[in-house]
Amino acid sequence: MAPQDLLEALSDLHPELTILTAEDLAGRHPGEHSENFGAQVMAQPSSTEAAAALVTWCAAHDVTVVPQGGLTGLVGGSISRSGEVILSTARLNRILSIEPEEMTATVEAGVTLEALQQAAARHGLTTGIDLGSRGTATVGGMVSTNAGGILAFRNGVMRHQVLGLEAVLPSGAVLCDLTRVVKVSAGPDLKQLFIGGEGAFGFVTRVVLKLEPQRPHRATALVGVADARSALALVRHFRSLPALALEAAEMMWPRYIRDHAALKGLDLSWLETEAAALLIEVSGESVEAATSALEAGLEQSWEPLDLQGGIVAQSLDQARRFWDIREDSGFYYAEIPLAASFDISVPPLFLDAYVAGLESRLKAIDPTYAAYVYGHIADGNLHLTLIKQGPLPEAELRAVERAVYAGIHEAGGSFSAEHGVGLEKRHGYEGFVSPEKQALGRALKQALDPKGLFNPGKVPF
Amino acid sequence: MAPQDLLEALSDLHPELTILTAEDLAGRHPGEHSENFGAQVMAQPSSTEAAAALVTWCAAHDVTVVPQGGLTGLVGGSISRSGEVILSTARLNRILSIEPEEMTATVEAGVTLEALQQAAARHGLTTGIDLGSRGTATVGGMVSTNAGGILAFRNGVMRHQVLGLEAVLPSGAVLCDLTRVVKVSAGPDLKQLFIGGEGAFGFVTRVVLKLEPQRPHRATALVGVADARSALALVRHFRSLPALALEAAEMMWPRYIRDHAALKGLDLSWLETEAAALLIEVSGESVEAATSALEAGLEQSWEPLDLQGGIVAQSLDQARRFWDIREDSGFYYAEIPLAASFDISVPPLFLDAYVAGLESRLKAIDPTYAAYVYGHIADGNLHLTLIKQGPLPEAELRAVERAVYAGIHEAGGSFSAEHGVGLEKRHGYEGFVSPEKQALGRALKQALDPKGLFNPGKVPF
Structure with a gap:
């Protein structure tokens, strides 16, 4: 159905349903994908009943529905096209x-x-x-x-x-x-x-x-580590201490921490040249208790884990600057727009072998290739970005995917850790989800949505 | 298919598949339900491949499959009948x-x-x-x-x-x-x-x-509490202490603790007459640390929570006797065989109102009715047994079910917390699972098992 016809049909469907037009959407940010608003028609129910009325209407008229939330998704799971209706949670916000x-x-x-x-x-x-x-x-x-x-x-x-x-x-x-x-x-x-x-x-x-x-009494440090194995040993050490709780263990491999610190003017003179950085945050009974437990834990681990430097934040502001280095992870997109990025999980002990192998697999495709690598070390969740402006030619993207996904499935990990499949990780789904699981997914999709009207083409059933 | 024909057909199906006959099963314990072995044919694969071969054969011959594990289920989920094949995990034990x-x-x-x-x-x-x-x-x-x-x-x-x-x-x-x-x-x-x-x-x-x-350094206490609210406050207190971890909080309402203690000869002279008992176990850096943290925590709580007596185990043997009072919860079946029993969960703060209401709802059915009540207090999971020999006449069982389930669903709880639906909790499923969810369940069952060969009649799709 053409967007104009959709708008007319939906405008009076339910009193708790707001319909946004192309004009309304023009001034809004489409989130991480410019095509998220491709449908040009957005329904915003403010009640479950209104959402059900919209979906019932779409089912009766064979109109495709694309659910949208905060639009922070990174894999194209919210992309919509003309003729579809975006179903947004924007007014379901109580x-x-x-x-x-x-x-x-x-x-x-x-x-x-x-x-x-x-x-x-x-x-x-x-x-x-x-x-x-x-x-x-x-x-x-x-x-x-x-x-x-x-x-x-x-x-x-x-x-x-x-x-x-x-x-x-x-x-x-x-x-x-x-x-x-x-x-x-x-x-x-x-x-x-x-x-x-x-x-x-x-x-x-x-x-x-x-x-x-809440555990509001925090202490934060950036610590240099030679590899993921040392970082994991430090994680285990902190998790075994009864006087504190580990709140975060975020690892940034050398290229990521160096480039980002340079961009943001963060002093890394304390960090040994080849080291990765581990952002550690702990909580305790008071800020003082957390800080001294963090300091003591690092001191105890210094020699046995061969730590490569470290700095404990002396203020909330300094801690925030450490966190910004980790969380503003899109810093590189200005230099390498549309760079291919990945979100994988591997059993933590496999991390060092994986990252070393990745470097050489990428260089085998193109000797200039390298990646930014960072992530949630304690659960083996890595984020990877190829340092190269995108989009890559299709064949090259496939080669990079193969390099990134190599060995993950066999090790018991996943080609998608926390971002989903959406449109962009379809090849991972098709390559690494077993045929039996794909078939079962199709059977369930057929049972729930026989016309295929809900977010079609995303997870590829 | 008749059991004898099944036995013949299956005996050579796969080298890693052992088939047990009625004779083989006669000497074995059927677990919590005498009818578990009703099929009189048990297949014990020792590999996934052998299990798949058995299931493929059953699918081709329209033979019903009843999966069985350790047979500790309490709701009849493993009951089998003549013409069916029991598929047991007994040899999948590596x-x-x-x-x-x-x-x-x-x-x-x-x-x-x-x-x-x-x-x-x-x-x-x-x-x-x-x-x-x-x-x-x-x-x-x-x-x-x-x-x-x-x-x-x-x-x-x-x-x-x-x-x-x-x-x-x-x-x-x-x-x-x-x-x-x-x-x-x-x-x-x-x-x-x-x-x-x-x-x-x-x-x-x-x-x-x-x-x-593992947290092997434990300390255990039995504590008298006036009600679930006090018990939950004690739970929150112990969960907030950094020097220990709460390992268990098992509450036994007065009739349960009194009758079981009398049967096992456990001295309850320290417990005030109307009080319920709470079994608390904590762990710490050493047994001494756990014990003194437990003692200190109880002392701190004594007045504010109006504790009704308490005793800290002085030996592992004494702790085991406390646990036996909680875990040997079938003690009453000798006196009231086949008594109707339930396993529900309710949001913890609703527990006192629920238990008080239950007493009066049961007495409204029959003034002699009462229940043993005990369970995992911190997550609101109660086990209930009607103190009356079973099985009850059908109409009376329905009335008891209504009395037990009253208000649970509305409060955000469940008619089955951890035992499942099986055969015995069908009425709970039919009464409290929404029609939409029941319909969705049937659609999924149809998609996966269109012939209805897997454990039919248990969860009532």
Whole structure:
């Protein structure tokens, strides 16, 4: 259906449904992909009922639906085209309840992670998941991609945080399962399909999440390490100390830390030349206790782990500057726009062998090739960016994908750790998800969405 | 197909498939339900390939398959009938690998929880889940019921422990997804269907589980509490102390603790008459540290939480006697065989109101009715047994079910917390799972098992 006809048909569909036109969208930022607003028609329900009315109408008229959250996705999972309807969570943005003694929150899907963190903070609580795009990423989007982030080594991923969920199915029926307890064995847990489902099975409208106590007393350090093995040993050491909790262990391989520090004017004179940097954050009973436990832990580890320098932040501002080096990870795009980037997970002990192999596999394609490598070391989640302006010619991109994905599957890892499949990681899905699993995915998609109207072409069923 | 014909057809099907006859089964214990061996034909594969061969044959001949693990299930999920084939994990009992530095284990589905705990202990590790039937319950069965147990308040349930999984689908195809990392966002995580799937979607053959460090230095106390609210406040207090970790918080309501203590000769003179008992176990850097932290924590809480007596175990033997009072929870069946029992979860703050309401709802059915109530207080999981010999007449059982389930769903809880649905909790499923979710379950079952050959009639699709 042409966008103009869609707009006319939808404009009076439901009083709690706002319809945005091409003109409305022109002034808005389409997020990480310029084609996200390709449909030029966006429906913003402010209630589950309105979302169900929209989906029911689309099902009856064979109109394709593309769910969108905060548009921070990096794999093209929200790209839309003319003739489709964008179904946005922008107005589903209420925090419905926070139960401090239960440590749970019930929110609409469009609530941003940061908004929930701020509301929970009033009760001394926070989310069990945190990630760099917290200000824009929504709970619904994080559910749909099974987001991971900084704390997954301790708290697991989004799947481990979701207690209850409500979604509109492609038929327009509403699946409402807003349990608030961790123990449920009441038949298969069908809401799991929507966690990591990337909008292929329905549109998430409400979520019940676990919360956890805030641990506000922090200390932060940047530490030089020779390799991932040393970094992991340091992680294990800090995790074994009873007086503190490890809050983050983010590793930046040498090229990333050097280039980014140079750009931001961060002094790295303390870091040995060939070393990688590990951002360590811990919490304790007080800032002083956390700081001295961090210092003592580093001192104890200095010789045995052959640490390559280190600096403990002396102020919140300094800690923020360390974090900016890690979290502003798009710094390189100004120099290498549209560079090919990847998000993989490998069993942590395989990291050093993997990174060494990657360097040589890339150089075998083109001797000038190198990558920025950084990530969540404790759970083996690496982010990689090829230092080369994109987009690459198709054949070369395929060669780079093969170089990046080599050995991961056999080692027990994944070609996509926390960003999803979307459009851009289709080749990973087709190459590394077993034929039996792909067939099962198609069978389930057929059962839920026989017309293929929900986010078609993203996860390639 | 008649059992005799089945035996003949299966006897030479695959070299790694052992077939047991009625005669073989006669000397074996059928577990918690006398009808578990009703099929009188049991196939015991010792490899995934042999299991797949059996399932392929059954699919081709329209023969029903009933998966069985350790037979500790309490809801009839493993009951089989003549003409069916029992597919047992008894010979899939190898621990395939333990990766100490990754803190993961890969096991076949028939490995018992205790066998895995013992193997992991050699590396200073243990499972993130523990439960009373550890000596017999298998990993595969725990996956299939999404088991919870003692540590779920801290570590979540089985779903949160499973990293990878392999299963034979009803078609005979093998779904192999043995990832060993926590972060995977590579399309919908279809293995979730088998966690809590109660054998309706396939037969689990291998599992990758997270492990965690052993915390062997324990201290244990029995504490008198006036109500669940006090118990939960004590739980929160102990969870906030940095020098120890809370390992268990098991509450036994007055009738349960009094009757069981009398039966086992446990002195309760320290416990105030109307009080419930809370079994608290903590771990610390040493037994001495754990014990003194436990004593200090109780002393601090004594007045503010109005504790009703307490006793800290002075020896491992005494701690074991405390645990026996909680874990030998079948003590009452000698007096009230086949008593109706339930396993529910309610948001913890709702517990006192729920238990008080339950008493009066039961007495409204029959003034002599009362229940044994005990369970995992920190996650709101209660076990309930009607103090009355069973089986009850059908209409009376329905009335008792209504009394037990009243208000749970509305409060955000579940009619089945960790035991599953099986045959016995069908009415709970039909009454409290939304029509939309039931319809979705049927659609998925149809997609995976169109002939309905896997564990039919259990979860009522």
